[in-house]
Amino acid sequence: MSQNLKSIFIDGEAGTTGLGIRDRLAAVPEVVVKSIAPEKRKDPGARKEMMAGVDLVVLCLPDDAAKESVALADELGAQAPKIVDASTAHRVAPDWTYGFAELEPGFAQKVANANRVSNPGCYPTGGIALLRPLVDAGLLPSDHPITVNAVSGYSGGGKAMIEAYEAGTAPDFELYGLGLKHKHLPELQLYSRLERRPIFVPSVGNFRQGMLVSVPLHLETLPGKPKPADLHEALAARYAGSSFVSVLPATGDGKLEPEALNDTNKLELRVFGNEDLGQAVLVARLDNLGKGASGAAVQNIRLMLGLPEA
Numbered sequence: 001m002s003q004n005l006k007s008i009f010i011d012g013e014a015g016t017t018g019l020g021i022r023d024r025l026a027a028v029p030e031v032v033v034k035s036i037a038p039e040k041r042k043d044p045g046a047r048k049e050m051m052a053g054v055d056l057v058v059l060c061l062p063d064d065a066a067k068e069s070v071a072l073a074d075e076l077g078a079q080a081p082k083i084v085d086a087s088t089a090h091r092v093a094p095d096w097t098y099g100f101a102e103l104e105p106g107f108a109q110k111v112a113n114a115n116r117v118s119n120p121g122c123y124p125t126g127g128i129a130l131l132r133p134l135v136d137a138g139l140l141p142s143d144h145p146i147t148v149n150a151v152s153g154y155s156g157g158g159k160a161m162i163e164a165y166e167a168g169t170a171p172d173f174e175l176y177g178l179g180l181k182h183k184h185l186p187e188l189q190l191y192s193r194l195e196r197r198p199i200f201v202p203s204v205g206n207f208r209q210g211m212l213v214s215v216p217l218h219l220e221t222l223p224g225k226p227k228p229a230d231l232h233e234a235l236a237a238r239y240a241g242s243s244f245v246s247v248l249p250a251t252g253d254g255k256l257e258p259e260a261l262n263d264t265n266k267l268e269l270r271v272f273g274n275e276d277l278g279q280a281v282l283v284a285r286l287d288n289l290g291k292g293a294s295g296a297a298v299q300n301i302r303l304m305l306g307l308p309e310a
């Protein structure tokens with residue numbers, strides 16, 4: 001049995017995302033995680049040696065270090081392992097596959113066949129899941145002016161932000177990205193199939209993990225003036241049968257909190273709307289460390305290694 005185990009090296013295992021992936025992989029009997037000696041974790045030679053001995057490497061590193069790791073893997077030629085990159089470095093690179101299995105029908109098979117998969121950003125996971133099916137269905141023109149608002153738990157900012165919040169030195173809530181150049185915009189625009197760059201307004205609050213991503217829409221500005229129910233139906237049709245994405249009715253009290261899916265790989269989509277007013281707000285809820293990071297990474301690893309879905 002043991003000779004059939006697939007081996008994985010997590011480059012950046014001690015970071016927020018790396019630890020999350022390691023914990024999730026501990027529950028996958030078909031894999032063994034090979035760890036580097038902590039004092040060698042930034043040593044390129046030692047990392048390259050680890051890569052040469054595994055089936056798959058997961059990069060949980062800052063962008064520059066992730067690029068360095070890919071260069072090390074390239075030096076291994078035919079011996080190079082498959083790669084899942086959790087950083088932003090390769091998300092819109094044409095020779096990488098975007099690791100969002102639910103992106104379009106049949107996309108899970110593309111991830112399964114790929115050698116290099118870029119794990120999506122947490123915010124784009126929610127935004128693309130809401131927008132892409134509506135663009136594909138013709139309900140949302142690709143040049144429509146779109147605004148995406150979002151709030152994340154502070155773990156989204158990695159070790160440094162976690163320390164600041166847990167030391168009580170960070171504000172309870174703040175908007176950021178107000179220079180309108182957040183690093184997630186390229187992937188959000190590309191995979192939502194938007195011709196016009198969206199406005200993206202992220203925020204972070206004093207809770208560890210959990211996320212809401214919302215998109216307000218004036219329905220009378222859309223072709224055919226769809227009703228909220230039309231948007232719900234298009235999303236429900238796209239994700240029918242999905243294991244991790246569900247399309248749910250709007251909550252009766254018009255409220256939604258961000259933490260309900262923590263420690264899961266689930267993503268919930270809802271359409272809140274008022275037909276009389278011709279207005280709607282699309283809302284995605286996910287765990288930024290789950291479907292927004294480690295959960296999605298393990299979903300991709302399972303696909304790439306031919307393991308059954310969790």
Ligand SMILES: NC(=O)C1=CN([C@@H]2O[C@H](COP(=O)(O)OP(=O)(O)OC[C@H]3O[C@@H](n4cnc5c(N)ncnc54)[C@H](OP(=O)(O)O)[C@@H]3O)[C@@H](O)[C@H]2O)C=CC1
Pocket residue numbers: 011012013014015016017018041042043059060061062063065086087088120121122155156157158159160288289292293
């Ligand atoms: N936090 C989140 O919600 C998400 C993060 N990501 C992405 O995952 C990646 C990691 O983020 P996150 O886990 O939050 O970050 P952390 O800061 O929590 O962890 C980063 C890890 O990388 C290590 N590291 C840094 N430089 C090198 C190097 N040159 N060689 C080897 N190891 C190195 C760090 O070690 P040390 O601390 O000792 O320097 C640390 O263990 C980033 O690209 C981030 O954008 C993706 C999705 C969600």
Ligand SMILES: CC(=O)N[C@@H](CCC(=O)OP(=O)(O)O)C(=O)O
Pocket residue numbers: 086087088120121122123152153154155156157158161183184202203204288292293
């Ligand atoms: C609260 C917070 O700071 N969040 C991070 C995004 C976390 C994330 O998922 O981004 P990557 O996957 O691209 O690393 C940010 O806005 O930069």
